[in-house]
Amino acid sequence: MVERKHDREFVRTFFTSPTAVQGEDDSAKMIRSASQLSGMQAPDVWVPDNEDATAPSMREEGAENIVEVVAENGADFPGEIHPRVVWHRDSPQTRYQGFQQMMTIMDPEGGAAEHIDGFVIPEVGGIDDWKKADEFITIIENEYGYEEGSIKMSVIIESGLSELAMGDLPDEMVKRTNNMERMFLLVDGEVDYTKDMRAITPSGNLPPWPELRHNTSRGASAAGLIAVDGPYDDIRDVEGYRERMKENQAKGMLGIWSLTPGQVVEANKSPLPPQSGSWLLNVGDQQVELDEEDGRQVYRGDALSLAESGDGYVLTVGNDERELDEEELSKELLDMAEYIPSMNDIVDSMEEFEAAKEGGKGAIAMERSATIVIDGVEVDISNDRMWDEATYQAAMTPISLFQDVYENRPDQHEDLADLYSEDILERAMNVGA
Known part of the structure; x- marks a missing residue:
């Protein structure tokens, strides 16, 4: 049986920021700004994105920017920090580049490593590819003297292979021949998934992929992990974003990718019980x-x-x-x-x-x-x-989420007090104990 190794039981928000921006005096301006978010604007998981959000020519500088910014502001950031590095199931060269990026970021001399909670690995394939990423992280832990399995690993489901691989996770995570218990999030990446599936829609828009979201939620439940939906690109469509989260929550997928601080606020509040019935x-x-x-x-x-x-x-x-x-x-x-x-x-x-x-x-x-x-x-x-x-146990889910938020996000206590009375806060923290 898979035993959870992580304290966080819920992640509402997965917020990505480009690590290096071309043509700016400060190429790290985006992650520098994101690193100073707090309260409801700060995500549960912040992802300095050294893959798709950052131009290939800027990624070496992007890894160095992560080190600089996280060393400076990581101690005060209220959520977890999980950089996304490059990876691809079909490219050994790209996988090696991802390994080099992780080595740069986790070098203790840079001062960022103590604030890094894990890494996000994109474009994974079958379960053997996931194990390659795990092995690279294990090498980094041994190289720098960190405890094996202490660095979390999350993957983005962007192909049919990775979707099928979720079914292998419960068996792989209990094997002593790897450190796959480090697994944390399963995140949907519908854009690349659509490309991999060679799907076509008349409008050219993404298919809704409810099956993928269901399968990711099921895979996370079976392996004791956390499921997160992919990005909602129409950042002005607040009602559409809320409806998407409502559909996800009915599937057990309580987390979603956020592209702006405004989406972070919506996603942080969405799964919490309402103030009034x-x-x-x-x-x-x-x-x-x-x-x-x-x-x-x-x-x-x-x-x-x-x-x-x-x-x-x-x-x-x-x-x-x-x-x-x-x-x-x-x-x-x-x-x-x-x-x-x-x-x-x-x-x-x-x-x-x-x-x-x-x-x-x-x-x-x-x-x-x-x-x-x-x-x-x-x-x-x-x-x-x-x-x-x-x-009773089913009703406990939103309360457990609230308790997890309250315990792990003290920067949001003031916002929660604005939503609920002090009496309700206290009772909600005690129920189910």
């Missing part, structure tokens, strides 16, 4: 958030209408008109409704279940009710959901 109505292919007014949930859309008719009601959804009695209407709206619990709601439910479990109960019913208002007509809905140990 909200009700949604699923109307056709739309999901509409209801407005809370005086404890009631008000629908303001035009795809749904409701009117009283004699002893019953007429509910119209699009072109479908139905006559319903009070009980039927309540059931219909209950089927359409969805509740997004707040941090306080989740903590309340978990504390209630923990108290019941201490009292000898294995399962309890949790009630959720609301008054929905459509066209001025009020309808009460209510349901009971059974909570058992499995439900």
Whole structure:
């Protein structure tokens, strides 16, 4: 069985910065700026990118820039630092260049190594190629006197070979003939993956690749690692970025590549439980958030209408008109409704279940009710959901993520206090203990 070696259980943000920019008085300006980010603008994992983001002619200087900047600012950077070096499954020369870059960065005399947490290896192939990278890192650890396995290794899934290799990880990571337990992140690289798969779309845009994201999340779960989605290139499309993260989170992929500090802020906040709960109505292919007014949930859309008719009601959804009695209407709206619990709601439910479990109960019913208002007509809905140990453990995931963030990112405590009350923060840190 694979045993996790890393303290971090969640990574929300994977932020890349070019290590050397041509034509600038200070070629390290981008990573110098990134190294000074803090709070919600600072990623969980910062990636000084000495591969695709940096021109080939600048990569030697880029490695030297990493050493200079990380030696200067690495101690104060609040996240982990994982430079991306060059690598390619089909090019021994490129792999050797990556090895040289890692040697430069990890040389203790440069002063950066003590702040470097690991390396990101792109363009990997089958599992034997992953093991070559692991062996290079092991050589570096022995050359400079670091403990074997102490430098983390993450890979970018950019080919069919590397996608298939994820299935070999659980068996390889327990072998004593390598140090593959150093593995940390599995990151999707949809651009090069699209090229490798020879995929074509009419518009030329990237395919969504939901299968790749599912497979990466599954591979990370099987090997005790962390899955991260690839870059979302349309940096102005905030809603699209949020929707992508929402889809990912339903797959268990809680991390995403961030291209700007603005995307970092969105991705840092996205998987955290919301400050307040909200009700949604699923109307056709739309999901509409209801407005809370005086404890009631008000629908303001035009795809749904409701009117009283004699002893019953007429509910119209699009072109479908139905006559319903009070009980039927309540059931219909209950089927359409969805509740997004707040941090306080989740903590309340978990504390209630923990108290019941201490009292000898294995399962309890949790009630959720609301008054929905459509066209001025009020309808009460209510349901009971059974909570058992499995439900409790599933609800623990967002709380565990919050606890991981709170413990590892003290620079975000002030931001979290702005989101939640001090009472909720304290209770959330204690639940599940």
